[in-house]
Amino acid sequence: MKSFKEIPGSIVAPQGFLTSGVFCDIKRLGTGKGSNKGQKRDLALIVSEVPATVAGMFTTNQVCAAPVKVCAERVKKGAARAIVANSGNANACTGKQGLNDAREMTAFVAAVYDRRKLKIKIPPAVTDRRYSISAEHVLVGSTGRIGVALPMANVRAGINEAVTLLDNSPASAAHAMEAIMTSDTRPKQIAVEFKLSGKTARVGGICKGAGMIQPGMSATGKRPAALHATMLCFITTDAAIDPEMLQAALQAAVVQSFNRITVDGDMSTNDTVLVLANGLAGNRKFGVRSSEFGIFQAALGHVCLELAKMIVRDGEGVHRVVTVRVNGAKTVQDADAAARAVANSPLVKTSWHGGDPNWGRIMCALGYSPANVAENQVDIGYSAPGGKQILWSLKRGQPTKARFKQLCAAVSPKEFDLHINLNLGKASAVIYAADLTEAYVDFNKGDVGDPTTLGG
Amino acid sequence: MKSFKEIPGSIVAPQGFLTSGVFCDIKRLGTGKGSNKGQKRDLALIVSEVPATVAGMFTTNQVCAAPVKVCAERVKKGAARAIVANSGNANACTGKQGLNDAREMTAFVAAVYDRRKLKIKIPPAVTDRRYSISAEHVLVGSTGRIGVALPMANVRAGINEAVTLLDNSPASAAHAMEAIMTSDTRPKQIAVEFKLSGKTARVGGICKGAGMIQPGMSATGKRPAALHATMLCFITTDAAIDPEMLQAALQAAVVQSFNRITVDGDMSTNDTVLVLANGLAGNRKFGVRSSEFGIFQAALGHVCLELAKMIVRDGEGVHRVVTVRVNGAKTVQDADAAARAVANSPLVKTSWHGGDPNWGRIMCALGYSPANVAENQVDIGYSAPGGKQILWSLKRGQPTKARFKQLCAAVSPKEFDLHINLNLGKASAVIYAADLTEAYVDFNKGDVGDPTTLGG
Numbered sequence: 026m027k028s029f030k031e032i033p034g035s036i037v038a039p040q041g042f043l044t045s046g047v048f049c050d051i052k053r054l055g056t057g058k059g060s061n062k063g064q065k066r067d068l069a070l071i072v073s074e075v076p077a078t079v080a081g082m083f084t085t086n087q088v089c090a091a092p093v094k095v096c097a098e099r100v101k102k103g104a105a106r107a108i109v110a111n112s113g114n115a116n117a118c119t120g121k122q123g124l125n126d127a128r129e130m131t132a133f134v135a136a137v138y139d140r141r142k143l144k145i146k147i148p149p150a151v152t153d154r155r156y157s158i159s160a161e162h163v164l165v166g167s168t169g170r171i172g173v174a175l176p177m178a179n180v181r182a183g184i185n186e187a188v189t190l191l192d193n194s195p196a197s198a199a200h201a202m203e204a205i206m207t208s209d210t211r212p213k214q215i216a217v218e219f220k221l222s223g224k225t226a227r228v229g230g231i232c233k234g235a236g237m238i239q240p241g242m243s244a245t246g247k248r249p250a251a252l253h254a255t256m257l258c259f260i261t262t263d264a265a266i267d268p269e270m271l272q273a274a275l276q277a278a279v280v281q282s283f284n285r286i287t288v289d290g291d292m293s294t295n296d297t298v299l300v301l302a303n304g305l306a307g308n309r310k311f312g313v314r315s316s317e318f319g320i321f322q323a324a325l326g327h328v329c330l331e332l333a334k335m336i337v338r339d340g341e342g343v344h345r346v347v348t349v350r351v352n353g354a355k356t357v358q359d360a361d362a363a364a365r366a367v368a369n370s371p372l373v374k375t376s377w378h379g380g381d382p383n384w385g386r387i388m389c390a391l392g393y394s395p396a397n398v399a400e401n402q403v404d405i406g407y408s409a410p411g412g413k414q415i416l417w418s419l420k421r422g423q424p425t426k427a428r429f430k431q432l433c434a435a436v437s438p439k440e441f442d443l444h445i446n447l448n449l450g451k452a453s454a455v456i457y458a459a460d461l462t463e464a465y466v467d468f469n470k471g472d473v474g475d476p477t478t479l480g481g
Numbered sequence: 482m483k484s485f486k487e488i489p490g491s492i493v494a495p496q497g498f499l500t501s502g503v504f505c506d507i508k509r510l511g512t513g514k515g516s517n518k519g520q521k522r523d524l525a526l527i528v529s530e531v532p533a534t535v536a537g538m539f540t541t542n543q544v545c546a547a548p549v550k551v552c553a554e555r556v557k558k559g560a561a562r563a564i565v566a567n568s569g570n571a572n573a574c575t576g577k578q579g580l581n582d583a584r585e586m587t588a589f590v591a592a593v594y595d596r597r598k599l600k601i602k603i604p605p606a607v608t609d610r611r612y613s614i615s616a617e618h619v620l621v622g623s624t625g626r627i628g629v630a631l632p633m634a635n636v637r638a639g640i641n642e643a644v645t646l647l648d649n650s651p652a653s654a655a656h657a658m659e660a661i662m663t664s665d666t667r668p669k670q671i672a673v674e675f676k677l678s679g680k681t682a683r684v685g686g687i688c689k690g691a692g693m694i695q696p697g698m699s700a701t702g703k704r705p706a707a708l709h710a711t712m713l714c715f716i717t718t719d720a721a722i723d724p725e726m727l728q729a730a731l732q733a734a735v736v737q738s739f740n741r742i743t744v745d746g747d748m749s750t751n752d753t754v755l756v757l758a759n760g761l762a763g764n765r766k767f768g769v770r771s772s773e774f775g776i777f778q779a780a781l782g783h784v785c786l787e788l789a790k791m792i793v794r795d796g797e798g799v800h801r802v803v804t805v806r807v808n809g810a811k812t813v814q815d816a817d818a819a820a821r822a823v824a825n826s827p828l829v830k831t832s833w834h835g836g837d838p839n840w841g842r843i844m845c846a847l848g849y850s851p852a853n854v855a856e857n858q859v860d861i862g863y864s865a866p867g868g869k870q871i872l873w874s875l876k877r878g879q880p881t882k883a884r885f886k887q888l889c890a891a892v893s894p895k896e897f898d899l900h901i902n903l904n905l906g907k908a909s910a911v912i913y914a915a916d917l918t919e920a921y922v923d924f925n926k927g928d929v930g931d932p933t934t935l936g937g
Contacts, residue, residue, distance in 0.1 A: 048913050118878065119858060133776055139576045171841025172880060237828055237845065289827040291842075292849035311933025370915075371745040371827075371923055372693060379926030385627025386747075388574050389693065392544025393748035400544045400574060421572065424628060461827075463919040470835030 028219055029324040035214035036201065037193040038229040039263035040140035040305040041074040046200030047189035051176060051184025052113030052169060059249035068183035069204035071133065072107040072191055075156060077303035079105035079164070080272035080402035082279045084296035085243050090117035091127040092234075099164060100299070102246075103268030106158045108259055109134045109184065110300055111175075112207050112233070113426035114466075115255065117294040118172040127208035130373035131163035133181055136267060137188045156366060166206055166297045168233065168255045184465040201231065207259050208235040208468065213335040221264055221308035221317050228324045230300075230333040236341040236469065237293040244276055252355045255293035256336055262326060264321055270313060274322045275300050286457040289465070290369040300325070301395055337457045338440075342464030345377050347438045348410060352453040353446040359396035360454035363447065366394030367458075374461035382407070382432035384419050387445070397449055404446035415444050416441045484675055490762075491670035492657065493649040493683035496761040497530040497718035501646035502656030505639025507632060508625060521568075524639035525660035527591065527715055528563040528647055535561035536728035537622070540752035541699050546585040548621040549753060554619060556700075556755070559724030562614045564715055564755055565590045566622035567631075567638065568663050568689070571711065573750040574628040582631045587619035589637055593644045597709030616772040622753045624663055624689065624711045625745045648675060657687065661713050663871035664691040664924065669791040672691035677764035677773050679719055685779045686756075688788040692797040692925065693749040700732055712739060713793055717782060720777055721760035726769060729814035730778045731756050731785075738785035742913040744796035745921070746825040749847045751828035756781070759922045781850035793913045798892035798920030801833050804866060808909040809902040815852035819903065823849030823914075832915035838863070838888035840875050845900070853905055860902040871900050 034046055046066040081100035083093045099105065116123045135158045184192050190197065202212040216229035234256030255453050266274070281296055312319035349368050354360035367373055370390040376383040383454060384405045391398045406417035412468075416435045417425045502522040537556035539549045555561065565586050572579045595686045623631075635650045646653065653693050658668040672685035690712030722730070735754055752834055793802050795904035812817035823829055826846040832839040840861045847854045855878075862873035873881045891897060 084846035086853045088844045115841075118841060120857065120878065171844065237842075256586065291826055291828045291845065294845050294848060301839065371921070372745055372747045375922050375925035378922065382924070385571075385574060388544045388627065388751050389747065392542035392750060398543045401576065420574065461922055463922045465827070466831050466834065466917055466919045466922055469831035470837070 027323070028320045029217040029327060032216050032218045032227070034195060035198045035229045035231050036259060036261045037195065037198045038216035039227040040263050041263060041303050042261045043072045043074060043191040043193050044190070044201040045187045045204070045431060046068050046184045046197070046204035047183050047190065049179045049186070051111050051179055055167045061082055061295070065206065066200055066204035067108045067111055067113045067311065068180065068187055068302050069201035070107065070187040070191060071261065072302040074310040075305065076103055077301040078266060078268040078271050079205045080102055080268060080275040080300050082244055082275060082298045084160050084266070084293055086292050086294050088118065088294050089200045090295045091119055091123035092116055093295060094124060095127045095131065096164045096166070096297060096299065098160060103401065104162060105164055106162040107134055107138070108166065108301070110205050110257060110259065111180065112205050113168050113169040114167060114173055114175050115171050115295050116167040116175055119174055122174050126177055127165050129177065130165050130180060130184070130322065132160040133184050134158040134163045134188070134234060139470055149353045164299055166257045166463055168205065168257055168295055170295065180388065185258045194405045203233070207231040207233065207461070208341055209233050209339055209341050213332055213339065214329050215328050217327055219320055220309070221306060221320060221433050222283065224306045224308040226262065226264040226306035226308055228260060228262040228264070228328050230258060230260040230328045230332055232336065233254060234336040235339055236289060237291045244272060255295045257295070258283065258298040258302040258332055260298070262300065262302045263304065263306040264302055264308055266302045267310060268322060270318065271300060271302050272312065274325050277322060278326045278329040279330045281326060282333040285321050285455055286337050287368050288337060288343065288459050299457060300383045334457055337459050338401070340459045341468050342462040343459040344462050345460040347458045347460070348442045349378055349456045349458050350442055350453070351447065353448045353450060354452040354454070355397045355450035357452045357454065360452045362394045363391055363396035363398065363445065364456040366390045368456040370419060372481070373459055377436065377460035378462050380433060380437050382418055391445070398447060402448040404448065406444045407432070408444060410440045410442055412442060421448070444454045483779070484776040485673040485783060488672050488674045488683070490651060490672040491628045491654045492527055492655045492715060493651065494672035495683040495717045497529045497719060497759045498717045500653045500657040501526050501643045501648070501749050502653065502658070502660035503639050503642045503646065505635045505642070507567050521662065522656055522660035523567055523569045524636065524643055525566045525657035526563065526640070526643040527573045527657060527717065528594065529757050529759040532759065533561055533757040534559055534722060534724040534727050535660055536724060536731040536756050538700055538731060539748055542748050544574065544750050546570055546571050546623060546751045547579035548623045549751060550624070551583045551587065552581060552620045552753060552755065555617060560618060561588055561620055561757055562618040564620045564757070566661050566715065567636065567886055568661050569625040570623060570629055570631050570879045571627050571751050572623040572631050572643040575630055578630050581668055582633055583621050586621050586636060586640070588616040589640050590614065590619045590644070591616040593641055608740040608784065621823050622713045622755070623682045624661065624713055624751055627750065627780065635828045643828040650654050654687070661687070661689040663689065664797055665689050665795055666797050668837060669788055669795065671784050671787050673783055675762060675776050675780045677767070677776060679762040679764060680762045682718065682720040682762035682764055684718040684720070684784050686710060686714060686716040686784045688786055688792065690792040691795055693746060693747045700728060711751045714739065714753070714754040714788055716754070716781070717829050718756065718758045719760065720758055720775060720813065721762060721764050721766055722758045726774065727756060727758050728795070730774070730781050733778060734782045734785040737782060738789040739909055742793050743787045743821065743824050744915050745794060745800065764847060764859065789888060790913055793915050796915045797924050798918040800918050801916040803833055803914045803916070804898045805901070805912045806898055806909070807901045807903065807913050809904045809906060810908040810910070811853050811906035812907045813831040813910065817851035818850045818856065818907045818910040819847055819901065820910045822846045824897055824912045827917055833892065833916035834918045836889060836893050838874055838892045847901070852903070854903060855905060858904040860904065862902060863888070864898045866896045868898060874926060877904070
């Protein structure tokens with residue numbers, strides 16, 4: 026039985042979080058003045074009403090964006106109050122100016138928040154000067170074009186408006202969600218509820234990401250064994266949890282979710298997952314070996330995995346989502362390498378698009394992967410998502426008696442699981458992957474009339 | 482000045498080689514009886530009239546086809562007389578049956594050749610029993626569907642006909658070329674002529690390959706530092722050269738040519754390059770430090786590089802060919818890894834298709850490559866193929882003053898060079914790459930009505 030349940034809502038489902046999303050014309054560089062003229066919003070703000078602990082995971086791309094650099098530094102200190110994020114500009118490959126701009130965004134949030142005119146009634150504690158925000162406690166995330174300086178006048182106008190609009194309504198959360206979307210066609214959000222020492226606690230999250238998706242995030246910048254979206258994910262919780270425990274829980278959750286998806290195999294310069302925990306649920310603090318930690322971990326893990334899967338489903342041009350399950354590998358590294366080789370092979374991905382149960386291309390990709398593979402040991406089969414009933418197409422390297430029509434039927438749904446057993450050991454890995462379609466190519470051919478570059 | 486010149490022709494340009502290409506219905510499994518009913522030919526035969534030395538390079542894919550296994554074993558012995566090759570079936574993932582079939586193909590060639598009825602007049606020596614062919618001296622190459630047993634009755638009928646038709650006419654060479662094509666839209670052939678100790682010698686070659694292209698061949702099955710087509714390439718020469726020298730020359734040539742191309746990053750199960758040297762040019766044998774070896778090496782290198790480039794130009798759905806030139810890397814491994822990350826990034830490849838000089842995606846790919854990259858050191862620019870005049874778009878991580886229209890013009894030709902200087906060391910690497918187009922995806926979606934799998 027699950028120790029949590031899904032509930033409606035997202036980042037304002039937990040107590041004590043305020044949010045907003047505004048249009049300030051970050052992409053078009055200066056025609057707007059912070060007024061929303063029916064354009065997609067492009068600046069989001071999330072604020073905890075009280076001090077919170079923080080954890081984060083970031084891209085391991087050596088070319089990493091200014092906001093990633095700023096966040097990675099600040100998250101180490103374990104405390105934060107707010108996240109400001111924009112779409113339309115990745116603030117990547119922007120040098121010193123970029124770093125200055127990222128820091129100025131955070132400082133401006135802090136400054137404006139302190140002199141804000143509140144439109145809504147919030148608990149008296151919050152208006153206490155103790156709860157004013159310091160720049161160091163503001164984190165920042167960006168996604169969009171690479172190599173273009175942020176239009177800071179617009180950004181400042183946006184922040185001014187965003188602070189004014191902060192509240193805890195579902196509408197504001199939807200606005201914040203919209204503001205971080207780029208090529209996403211759908212909002213991605215989730216919330217769960219669970220009990221910690223008798224108190225009700227919640228975790229809620231939003232994320233974006235559709236192309237340049239194969240995250241390989243770590244807390245330290247040191248690469249995990251497996252690599253490679255711009256994806257941004259912002260998570261809030263009212264659980265009381267120490268920053269070290271929060272980081273441990275997030276790391277475990279990200280390694281099993283965002284770091285296990287791939288749309289196109291391109292790892293972004295801006296991948297960022299941040300979680301703020303403000304303790305307003307009032308639970309007792311817990312240790313890493315406690316059942317409470319297990320409960321929190323399960324809830325956070327579910328939020329990250331569901332959000333990660335939403336990214337794959339909404340991937341650029343994606344028609345089919347395939348969960349590649351490799352078992353029987355000699356080592357975990359082998360399992361991961363085998364799954365990624367299959368998940369990123371253009372020939373395998375185009376066969377998925379075509380609804381073709383092509384095991385030859387899968388064998389070929391396994392063979393050139395760095396994993397140990399013995400041709401005469403490989404099993405390949407299909408099931409429904411998470412299904413136990415597997416239709417085997419290949420057993421120990423030999424085609425089974427499964428009829429071709431049956432195999433075609435197995436790969437025709439929008440989502441299915443691909444099972445690969447290498448039969449060489451006990452290690453396994455799962456990668457959430459997508460097909461490669463003409464729509465992906467068409468979308469990414471780019472808008473050549475436009476002298477800037479899409480990316481991060 | 483070049484020590485060789487290109488001449489018309491291909492594998493029968495050197496003295497003493499006979500060839501033919503026939504239709505025996507290998508792909509459709511049994512409707513034909515060796516008669517050519519206007520179908521594309523699918524079985525090629527190349528024979529040296531006299532004993533020859535041989536060298537070969539093969540895929541390093543762990544899942545490698547039966548013909549590759551048979552050839553790799555036989556090439557080690559250094560002597561061969563003939564190559565039989567088919568398209569329509571890769572004879573990969575076919576188990577013991579596959580190995581038996583590959584060996585039977587070679588034995589059948591030997592047997593039929595010995596009792597052939599010659600239609601053309603050839604030197605008396607050849608009819609000498611000394612020049613009968615042993616099965617061990619016949620090599621075999623296959624390309625096409627993976628995981629389907631060869632229709633051996635058709636193959637035998639094809640070999641019977643192919644032996645009868647053997648001659649040294651350009652028309653036969655064209656038939657052999659056609660017989661190894663799969664998704665290729667154009668034949669790929671070249672011949673060069675040069676002098677060795679006063680005698681005129683020639684090297685000629687044919688090759689095929691359009692998808693599943695990123696060869697990483699070695700002679701030993703041990704993977705080279707850089708990996709990853711089905712491509713088949715058969716080269717003939719009338720130079721007299723010892724097998725060890727021939728292998729050394731071929732290895733050097735392949736590492737700088739076929740192993741440096743990528744269409745889709747998928748390394749095939751069947752990649753094979755074979756060269757037969759029959760000595761009929763009558764030159765003196767030469768040592769590895771002789772100028773003759775340099776001359777032979779230059780000629781063979783040119784043949785391999787030109788054939789490799791033809792494969793990229795004729796890649797599935799390819800609109801643009803881009804030579805990625807990485808300089809200033811810390812190590813050769815870094816240079817290679819950086820060039821391959823850029824050359825295989827779906828986002829970079831789609832931007833090439835769109836004619837978009839998108840340096841942000843290039844920076845992103847460099848950043849996630851295993852190579853050492855410092856964002857503020859990278860130069861990115863463009864030139865005409867082989868051109869010295871480079872239009873820099875980025876210098877030391879900063880956009881230059883190059884106008885966007887100029888940059889667009891630089892990436893609009895069918896072929897251009899991309900120059901990347903990492904400015905961290907002295908190592909360099911070149912990768913011959915292609916764009917990613919809707920046509921590639923459309924082609925590889927596959928023919929779902931067809932219960933077999935394309936590949937090797």
